[in-house]
Amino acid sequence: MSTAAAFAPVKRQLLASRTVTACAFFLLVVALIALIGPLLLPHYYGDTNFDGRFIPPTTSDWHLFGTDELGRDLLARTLLGVQVTFFVAVIASVVSLGIGVLYGATAGFIGGKIDAVMMRTVDALYALPFVFLVILLMVVFERNFLLIFVAVGAIIWLDMARMVRGLTMSLKHREFVDAARLIGVSTPRIILRHITPNLLGVVVVYMTLTIPQAILVESFLSFLGLGVQEPQTSLGALVSGGVSHMERAPWLIIVPATVLAFILFCFNFLGDGLRDIADPKQKT
Numbered sequence: 242m243s244t245a246a247a248f249a250p251v252k253r254q255l256l257a258s259r260t261v262t263a264c265a266f267f268l269l270v271v272a273l274i275a276l277i278g279p280l281l282l283p284h285y286y287g288d289t290n291f292d293g294r295f296i297p298p299t300t301s302d303w304h305l306f307g308t309d310e311l312g313r314d315l316l317a318r319t320l321l322g323v324q325v326t327f328f329v330a331v332i333a334s335v336v337s338l339g340i341g342v343l344y345g346a347t348a349g350f351i352g353g354k355i356d357a358v359m360m361r362t363v364d365a366l367y368a369l370p371f372v373f374l375v376i377l378l379m380v381v382f383e384r385n386f387l388l389i390f391v392a393v394g395a396i397i398w399l400d401m402a403r404m405v406r407g408l409t410m411s412l413k414h415r416e417f418v419d420a421a422r423l424i425g426v427s428t429p430r431i432i433l434r435h436i437t438p439n440l441l442g443v444v445v446v447y448m449t450l451t452i453p454q455a456i457l458v459e460s461f462l463s464f465l466g467l468g469v470q471e472p473q474t475s476l477g478a479l480v481s482g483g484v485s486h487m488e489r490a491p492w493l494i495i496v497p498a499t500v501l502a503f504i505l506f507c508f509n510f511l512g513d514g515l516r517d518i519a520d521p522k523q524k525t
Contacts, residue, residue: 261515268508271503276324278320284313284317286313287472293308293312295309296312297490307493307496322474323504325473326504330393333397338448341405342444345402346409346440360403374395393462397454401447408440412440421435449512450512453505456476460476463476463477464480
């Protein structure tokens with residue numbers, strides 16, 4: 242059976258699922274607007290105007306989302322925040338995918354004492370206080386944009402490793418693995434060439450569920466002032482800044498919080514829909 246024929250039923254289910262299609266379309270539109278919008282706006286996200294502080298949302302001078310305490314256009318900063326939030330979340334999810342798949346597949350396939358040691362290491366990492374770990378990293382490496390990837394990826398790859406380990410343990414006794422062993426294929430090659438490709442479908446679906454988790458972690462760090470630093474910004478940083486002026490300028494928190502909530506909802510619905518489609522129990 243060809244690859245196209247194998248994925249044809251999944252493709253039909255994707256197109257038939259209105260929720261998945263709508264969420265994917267919304268996220269695509271948001272991503273395109275975030276990329277193209279700043280090029281079309283008359284305001285740069287870092288431009289300050291002290292005579293135009295706390296302007297409410299208006300069509301005048303294209304301040305559609307209003308301005309902040311420094312007179313910066315909130316629409317431009319929100320689009321930048323969407324860019325940074327998407328970038329951090331997707332890269333961190335890809336990093337967690339690579340680490341989690343290799344780590345979990347190795348532990349699940351080898352088993353025994355090595356599996357026990359590797360999973361106890363995961364348990365130990367779960368016990369570490371995440372915020373204190375991030376603060377320690379920032380003291381050592383100073384505030385670096387790449388450090389956010391490390392901080393976010395350091396927490397979400399653990400869940401990926403556990404899930405992949407369980408799937409690998411169910412695959413390692415299948416016929417194609419036994420056949421590979423009989424012809425003398427090495428353990429690393431079996432993991433990379435036979436186990437991992439059979440995990441990718443479920444893992445990619447699971448990764449769509451880790452993206453909102455990564456967005457929440459990044460937003461949490463930025464809200465605490467440990468994430469993206471000025472003049473860059475993210476949705477979490479915008480929400481944090483809006484809290485200080487909630488009574489005087491409520492749009493400063495309403496706008497980024499609403500955008501963040503919609504993005505999280507769409508990623509969660511998308512991930513849930515893909516998981517339902519990929520669930521073997523639903524296949525005929």
